[in-house]
Amino acid sequence: MKRHHSTWALVVALALMLAGLAVAAQAQSTADLIEVRIDNFSFGPTEVTVPAGTTVTWTNHDDIPHTVVSTDKVFKSKVLDTDEKFSFTFSTAGTYPYFCSIHPKMTGKVVVR
Amino acid sequence: MRVNPFDIRTIVLAKHAQHVVLIHFPLALFVAAVAFDYLAQWTRNQALASAAYFNLLLAAISAVPTIATGLAAWQWALEGETLKGILLLHLVLGCGSSVLIWVVAWIHWRARRRPVVQLPNYRLPVEAFGVLLVALTGHLGGFLSGVNAP
Numbered sequence A: 001m002k003r004h005h006s007t008w009a010l011v012v013a014l015a016l017m018l019a020g021l022a023v024a025a026q027a028q029s030t031a032d033l034i035e036v037r038i039d040n041f042s043f044g045p046t047e048v049t050v051p052a053g054t055t056v057t058w059t060n061h062d063d064i065p066h067t068v069v070s071t072d073k074v075f076k077s078k079v080l081d082t083d084e085k086f087s088f089t090f091s092t093a094g095t096y097p098y099f100c101s102i103h104p105k106m107t108g109k110v111v112v113r
Numbered sequence B: 001m002r003v004n005p006f007d008i009r010t011i012v013l014a015k016h017a018q019h020v021v022l023i024h025f026p027l028a029l030f031v032a033a034v035a036f037d038y039l040a041q042w043t044r045n046q047a048l049a050s051a052a053y054f055n056l057l058l059a060a061i062s063a064v065p066t067i068a069t070g071l072a073a074w075q076w077a078l079e080g081e082t083l084k085g086i087l088l089l090h091l092v093l094g095c096g097s098s099v100l101i102w103v104v105a106w107i108h109w110r111a112r113r114r115p116v117v118q119l120p121n122y123r124l125p126v127e128a129f130g131v132l133l134v135a136l137t138g139h140l141g142g143f144l145s146g147v148n149a150p
Helices: A002-032 B008-013 B017-022 B024-043 B046-078 B085-112 B123-145
Strands: A033-039 A042-044 A047-050 A054-060 A085-090 A094-099 A107-112
Touching: A033 A047, A047 A054, B017 B024, B017 B046, B024 B046, B024 B085, B024 B123, B046 B085, B085 B123
Parallel strands: A033 A054, A047 A107
Antiparallel strands: A033 A042, A054 A085, A094 A107
């Protein structure tokens, strides 16, 4: 009887551990992916601060084409039509200002720590 | 980005900004020219016909830097990327509009070189079609630039 209880305790402990790992993995993948919306002629959020290794994805929700171009020429998207996406992984710490080359007043910034 | 509107470097180097400014000249001059030409045709007024002619000439001349800066914007801002959607339509309609402006100006110029000015009637539907193309191009340009944005 005692052995039966310890087996159950082991199973429960394993299940909890697996669940914990799954939650941690989920949190990790969420942290590594950041979304920036392009909408109404603006980037939102305008500024994002992320750890190194993070992939930032820009999605154009406007009916107008836009681009995502790094001021320092680190990254550059093609022309993004409605619902098209552009992703870039920031591996080095620094500040990355960017703009839309069709509408230069549209600006944003990615800060990588 | 802070810019000074009176800074000459901003005016010259501001990538596609020149196109957005210049486009107003051929657009307004051509529409005005066509309006004057229709009025001249209707009233048989020579002063209106002359106004139409000089507006057309200026429209044809100002269309050259306008289309040049539009193409330059394509090369500078988008690095000559293959266009699609609204941008492609704007380019095609813009080129079509420019050609029609030049054709209409040439029709008027050729007629004025003759001893008796006799403008062909077929120019009127061509001019009307030109205004339609110019309006469509401008409408798309307004969307692209954000002027027509909500």
